[in-house]
Amino acid sequence: MSGKSKKRRPRSSPARPSVTEPVVQERAPRRAGLFGGSMVSAGESSLPTLGRSLGRGFLAVLTQPALVIAAIVLVAATWLLLVGFGFEGAPGRLSDTLAMPPISTYFDLGTGVSLFGLGTSFLIFLGVASIVRAVVTAVLAGLIVESIVDGRTSRYGVLIGLRAVPTQLAVQLASISFIFIGQAALQALGPGIGFLGSVAALVGGLFFTGFAPTAAIRQGRGVVESLRRSGRGAMLPGGRHLTLCALYFIVSLPLALLVTPGSEITANPSLASWIVVFAFNVLHLVFMATFAYRWIVAEPDVPDQPVPRRQPARARPARVRGRR
């Protein structure tokens, strides 16, 4: 990590745009409904293009040895710790160790069920794992934000990351809800539509909470406000944000399961398994950086208040306006 001082850049919270500021008032009405504009062209969007976002994500992680090494150390330590606790499972699941929630929540749930089955011990494990994951993810998010903004990683990144811990913990809990909703959809609707419903719950969870840790780090607001602003940021039109979330989902679950060797239960994964697992976890950090970069760029345009839903023209009688 470098402590060398560079040109001063915004390091935490930029000025909070007020609803009274013209820029916000101009952009605020651009709401196209739930997921509106999330899969269409990024023509005039406040969010950068997917290519640019992913490029900056790669740059933010791959130029920082501390982040790459942290990913490797964390995954290896997780495995050794779990095996020490008696975990028996396939090492392929390690590919999602550092995934963003709710993907990572699958890792925690699966690991807990393998270790303890469904019961009180499982709930305790889930609570502890959620706290540990919240701290680790928040710190990584802080380092990533520092890397994006300052081009380096230092203790400062760790410190600013820590203030996102409550928000990250809330995201963890919300993710568990998303997964249960997905499972309920699967049970209720069957393997066809139900499967799509469960996938939608996961992608939707990522869509609305993906910006939350960065928002908390950058703006230092409370848990609820950070989550709200994350959702509003995701709803900015034209950013193809849903496409990014779907892409991340595909990379994290089907692709990781397909590519990662090590479907057999063992405590001693092969060299190939470790290489693929490490690479996938670095890729998770890249996506985390991609989300962080998008938020940082779009941050000034994220409204402080929910944007009123535009009423259809025929549903807005002239006399209503006249009464005002």
Next chain:
Amino acid sequence: MSSAVVSAFAAGPVAAQDGAGAWSQFQGGSEHRGVLAEGPAPPYRTRWTFPAPEDEELSGAVIVEDLAISVGERAVYAVDLVSGELAWEVSRTGGPISTPAVAIGNRTTVLYLEGPDGADDTSPSASASPSASSPSASPTSSPSDDIDDDGTVLVALDLADQTERWRAALGAESRSGVTVDADTAYVGDVDGVVYAIALADGRIRWTSDLAEGSGAEGATGATGCEAFDGGHVDVPIGVAEDRVIVVGRNVDGGAVAVGALSASTGECAWRVFPQLGSSAISAPAAAEGIVVVGSADRFVRGLAAEDGQERWSSLALSVFSPFSAPSLPPGTVYMADLGGGLYRLDASDGARVWSYQFNEVVLGSPVVSGDTVLLGLSDGRLVALNATSGHLVWQAGTGPGRLGALALAPEAIVAEKGGRNAGLIAFEHDPQGRLVDVPSPTELDTPTTLSRIGLAAVIVVAALLVPGIFLRRRFGATLPEPEDADDDGIEDDEETEETERP
């Protein structure tokens, strides 16, 4: 297994007991202990193979008087245990294949299930289940006219001359196999009815309906073990300490129940529902006052034989096959899960002593031969583990197709082989063979794993950071400079900062 011989049937009828070297039914006896203390030790070699006629499958074998007896689709086969030659066969009219049983006594009797012809594994019989008022028994030696064509028939053969001694008609199709204890045979059917049938004459002593309550003949006022509608009794029944241990499964509704009936009256002693939402459960085994089953929540449970209270539970990695039962040597439980995990548990508290992971589907039960635990795997391997260390000491493949139920004799192991080369395979001790000592892959090999982690880390760091350095030189590592700030939405340093760099 109870060793009582009922003298009332001394005129010819039979009673089950532990004959010397006999593996008389599923898992060796009515308790399903799956143990033969004087069984062969590893290493092993193939003694003989007996292919199933017409490429059909055979049931797990039972062993008596140097014969391995197995049920096929169209016949019951007795194979000489020494030579592997067919000793005799008796034709059978079809129906689901299940493990036969042997009742050893003055007249040793082979019992097997037959028909209904054309029944498949998925369609339950449409026939009505028998009731208390109308038990259908045919206590004569010849096939009777009142046998229901839609139901299965329990057939008793005299081992000595293969003459048919009697037939007992059940009300529906049966897949449970036959369990023999003392002077009674027990079978279950797909309508959820349990039958207790006298070995002497094939008379049905009592029936108990898991779906509708007891219909016990001679058990007035009996309380039934009714569990749920649509339940099947298609898992081998266990008997221990005057308790008939029954597993009822509702495959469509996803429910199971374990019930204990009085062996003498059919009255329900207790019943438990191990889990909801799944019908996956192992066959039961019982010994030393404990009933052991493996259920769909991946727990192996030790239930008190007296009242069904759970004494302990132990978590496995996968669910359990209904074709698999625990093995219960004194003080120990061996259990194999569907995913290939074999576990040794302490029978007193369920604590895991060791486990071995084979990463292969297991549809059979572990058996204990002396100090060796044996298991057949779906890839055709027979594996042997040291009971003390839990390490693999010997293994051999038998070609494609599963290796299922194992039967033990003092000089041989008889394995049921499935798949294209279905039949029976017998193994014997091989004095020239070699033993190995391979720990479970779930045991951490610290030096190997750490060296792999280190090497992988070097490779990944080099592969990712070198391009990273190039990218940094090409594009820079930070956001665009201030002139681009408007595009990126980044404010300059005059803006408010809530966190100052330390």
